Amino acid sequence: MKSIWLIAAGAGLASAVMFLAMMLGTMVALPLAYLAPLPLFLVGLSLGAGASALAGALSSAIVAAALGGSLLTGLVYFIVNGVPATILSRQALLGRDDGKGGIEWYPPGQLLGWLAGMALAALPGAVMLLSGVSGGLDAVMAGFSEEDLRRMLPANQLEQMRDLLKKVGTVVPGIIVISWMVMIAVNGALAQGLLARFGHNRRPRVDIATLELPEWLLLAAAFTALAAWFASDAVGFFARNGLAILMLPFLVLGLAVIHAFARQIKGGGFALGVVYLLLVLFSPLLVTIALLGVLDQLLGIRRRLAALPPT
Template sequence: MHTALAAAVGGGFASALFYLSVLFGGFGALILGYLTPLPLLAAGLSLGLTAALVGSVAGAVMVLGVSGSLTITGAYALTAAVPAVFTVRQALLARPRADGGLEWYPPGMLLTGLTGLGILGFVGAVALAVGEPGGLEGVVRRALGDMAAQFAPPDAEPSADTDHLWIAPALPGFVVVSWMFMTIINGTLAQGVLMRFGRNRRPGMRITELELPRWLGPVYGTVVAMALAIPGDVGFLALNLGLILSVPFAFAGLSVVHAYARARSTRTAILVAFYMFLVLFGWPVVVLVGLGMIEQWMGLRRRWTTGPRQEDE
């Protein structure tokens, strides 16, 4: 018990150090900052939900003690501790099967829950900015305008016009999407390391088994249609909700790619080439979202999932 407690607290301190490295700067600080949830997820997925909670509290206390700022500590809790605890709790849910084994919480439902958590964060930000001129979009435009002014030439005239900041309406959604990917990538890394050393509680999640709820497709289609057809505040909300909801469909599309590659003898070459193309160009993620939507309606993976399963998926 003492060893588990020490591991949980140590995970929290490591997470806090990763997070604080961004504040202090230095080489590799951004990479370490991106790995902030990793120690919390590793502790939780190996030792249980209590370890994730203890590590989160320890990390928050360390961040508060070093930074002396409740705002910075709150940001740590919202971006690292809360998603880590949520992910661990959902991932370790299981119920007994008739054959005596365990039926683990489906990865598609876990991804959907994380999407809901991201939507909740976005809605909270919208609510906090209600009293500001222009709402959340106005806050984002002014913040981007201030940043642009700092990098402008010294002799440039200041401008209050922020209409040219085309990214502003979609920026909140992109921030949430980035946060979701950070949580997913760190969860995958944590589970992979734990499986490598035999310390995982839950078996590995195969991406080819990812199943999204049926209702998610119509909801996503409706939100996208609203974003395209309705201007103003409603369009702003729909645009950002659409960006957030695109994440589970991107992973559903990725499951189609993995299923296709698994049915081919050149599986590794196909996946390496695809991921290189995705990282280099970025836009293929739109294709993944489209594949995910088609998968919801047509079940493309069933054509290629009749072969033996690969454990490393």
């Protein structure tokens, strides 16, 4: 037991050091800071949620001490990194007897549901954070327009770009929260992959092609879409950002459909590579794939694909 807590303490120290590396200002600093939740997931998915919680608390204390002893800084670090790592590690390690001598593990789609739920809970915090900027939310995008766009665009295009940025600015909190969701998901998946690679994983690898999302996500997305369309002012603002957040699980579900289809055709691996390359080059394709995920949730596209003979 003592060795478990020592490992957890080491993970907390590693997480804090990786985050504080961004103070060095080197090329590797930002990637290291992005991977700060990784040690917390490594101990959480191998040793349990208690180890992850200890590592998160220790790393938060170190970060707070290194950045001036601010308790608020440490609390924010723990909420951003420690809380999701602890909760998702705990849920990921839940399992029950499947009646066949094996274990039925907690569904990965439910983990995405937990992540989406935490993201929705974090949305007001992101709004408060941006509202603390001088001039409020509008200043976040307006400042970018005035300071940077004049150097990049001719004068006759500035006004159109300002209008576009003003519209985009209404979902900036959602974009920030989505980037956090991606960071947490990437670190969790990377931790599980590393543990599996070296034989320390407690649950098996996840097959993305079999992913199933909880039904409440679709209901929540439908409700927020209606609110975003019909409501105005504060309700519409939060609904638009909430809808953007809820689309991320459906993006993953859309990728699950593509993976399932790739298994049905020859050269499926190459096709997957092309899809992911297009996602990097043409970001609007993300919306299309998220809508594909919504259709799968409604119509069961993968069940229909499974009934087709392979080609």
